[in-house]
Amino acid sequence: MNIGEVAERSGLPPKTIRYYEDIGLICPQRSENGYRAFRETDLHKLAFLGRARALGFSIEDCRTLLGLYEDETRESAQVKAIAAEHLSAIDGKIAQLQAMRETLSHLIDACHGDDRPDCPILTDLSGKMAG
Amino acid sequence: MNIGEVAERSGLPPKTIRYYEDIGLICPQRSENGYRAFRETDLHKLAFLGRARALGFSIEDCRTLLGLYEDETRESAQVKAIAAEHLSAIDGKIAQLQAMRETLSHLIDACHGDDRPDCPILTDLSGKMAG
DNA sequence: CCTTGAGCCTCCAGTCACTGGAAGCTTTAT
DNA sequence: ATAAAGCTTCCAGTGACTGGAGGCTCAAGG
Numbered sequence: 506m507n508i509g510e511v512a513e514r515s516g517l518p519p520k521t522i523r524y525y526e527d528i529g530l531i532c533p534q535r536s537e538n539g540y541r542a543f544r545e546t547d548l549h550k551l552a553f554l555g556r557a558r559a560l561g562f563s564i565e566d567c568r569t570l571l572g573l574y575e576d577e578t579r580e581s582a583q584v585k586a587i588a589a590e591h592l593s594a595i596d597g598k599i600a601q602l603q604a605m606r607e608t609l610s611h612l613i614d615a616c617h618g619d620d621r622p623d624c625p626i627l628t629d630l631s632g633k634m635a636g
Numbered sequence: 637m638n639i640g641e642v643a644e645r646s647g648l649p650p651k652t653i654r655y656y657e658d659i660g661l662i663c664p665q666r667s668e669n670g671y672r673a674f675r676e677t678d679l680h681k682l683a684f685l686g687r688a689r690a691l692g693f694s695i696e697d698c699r700t701l702l703g704l705y706e707d708e709t710r711e712s713a714q715v716k717a718i719a720a721e722h723l724s725a726i727d728g729k730i731a732q733l734q735a736m737r738e739t740l741s742h743l744i745d746a747c748h749g750d751d752r753p754d755c756p757i758l759t760d761l762s763g764k765m766a767g
Numbered sequence: 768c769c770t771t772g773a774g775c776c777t778c779c780a781g782t783c784a785c786t787g788g789a790a791g792c793t794t795t796a797t
Numbered sequence: 798a799t800a801a802a803g804c805t806t807c808c809a810g811t812g813a814c815t816g817g818a819g820g821c822t823c824a825a826g827g
Contacts, residue, residue, distance in 0.1 A: 509774065519775090520815060528813090538822060540775060549762070556761050561736045564813065574758045584757050585749035592740050599733045602726050605692045609723050618716035626715050627705045630687050631680070640803065650804090651786060659784095669793060671804055695784065769827090776821065782814085792805070797798100 506543040515551040522551060530554060530568060562591055637674040646682040653682060661685060661699060693722055 512519045525531050526541070531550050533541045550571060557567045566587055573579045615625040643650045656662050657672070662681050664672040681702060688698045697718055704710045746756040 507775075518815085521813085523776090524814060538775085540822085552763050553761050556763065558813090559736075560740055560761075561733070570758070570761065574762060577753060579753045579755070580751040581747055581753060581755035581757075582749045582751065584755045585744060585747045588740060588744050588747070588757050592737065592744060595733050595737050595740065599730060599737065602692070602730050602733070605690075606723065606726050606730065609691055609719060609726065613716060613719050613723060616712055616716045616719070618713045620711040620713065622708060622710045622712060624704075624710070624712035624715045626712075626719050627701070630684050630691075630701065631705060632683050632687065638804075649786085652784085654805090655785060669804085671793085689784090771826085772824095774821105774823080777819090779816105779818085781816080783812100785811085787808105787810080789808085790806090792803105794801100794803075796801080 506548065508541050508543070511543045511548055511551060514548055515555055517551055517555050525551065525554060528564065530564070530571065560591075561595060562587075566591060637679065639672050639674070642674045642679055642682060645679055646686055648682055648686050656682070656685060659695065661695075661702065691722075692726060693718075697722060 506514075508519045508522055511517075512522060515522070517525075522531075523541075526533060531547050531554075533543045533547050536542045553571060553574065554567050557570055558564075562570065569587060570584065573584055612626045612629055637645075639650045639653055642648075643653060646653070648656075653662075654672075657664060662678050662685075664674045664678050667673045684702060684705065685698050688701055689695075693701065700718060701715065704715055743757045743760055
């Protein structure tokens with residue numbers, strides 16, 4: 506398989522696939538013409554990576570997960586620990602975004618949004634200590 | 637004021653303040669010794685930037701907001717539009733993270749997390765089409 | 768056989784918003 | 798006089814790609 510077909514079947518762009526080879530996540534063989542020659546196992550790994558990335562795992566987590574996937578002596582606790590830590594990072598981000606969302610939506614509600622210059626959003630950002 | 641005092645009073649690290657000057661968000665004067673000489677207005681701007689960044693606005697949004705803040709002929713609708721667009725971007729991110737969270741927490745619940753190798757998390761990532 | 772276009776290759780630079788560190792000058796305290 | 802702290806500039810790195818230049822290979826059409 507050439508990179509184009511692998512890109513289509515894995516859903517990852519060719520650029521990303523080359524990048525994953527660069528950083529050592531996959532190691533496709535080469536044809537005589539210098540083209541990458543992907544096997545089914547490479548495709549499988551790339552699909553794995555695509556799904557892990559879609560769940561928000563970092564590249565380094567993906568590397569570890571792929572290693573565990575290929576290690577028959579793994580303990581599921583190792584996998585679960587990585588996933589649990591990632592989940593808690595996600596929860597942290599959600600909380601942070603929701604806090605922003607809260608403040609921001611209050612400010613937006615308070616702003617009349619017309620052609621006059623006075624604006625509670627700017628007033629808040631400028632550090633007023635309002636009553 | 638030297639940069640250290642401004643850093644303390646604005647809550648921004650000196651590195652960040654220098655960076656903001658680099659990209660033209662602030663323009664402090666200089667003392668004879670080459671040190672940046674901040675005035676109250678610079679501090680005020682930096683605090684504004686700090687709060688806008690804390691709400692997740694991009695640097696370019698911050699630049700625009702600061703411009704509007706200093707423009708007495710602004711229309712509050714301009715500010716509101718920027719904030720509303722940002723709010724909708726935040727909502728998008730929250731939705732994406734919550735979708736990840738959903739999938740991930742199901743997988744974590746399904747994984748026994750002991751010393752045995754079989755793991756539903758890896759099975760899912762490997763692309764099983766389960767029944 | 769030649770050409771055209773698609774597909775592949777490598778390498779470099781840019782993204783975003785900083786952050787770390789090196790090398791060197793100035794000020795302050797002892 | 799000296800040492801420490803604080804300031805300066807400049808360069809490089811972060812994460813995970815992405816865009817583009819310049820050039821090679823391959824398949825199809827005339």
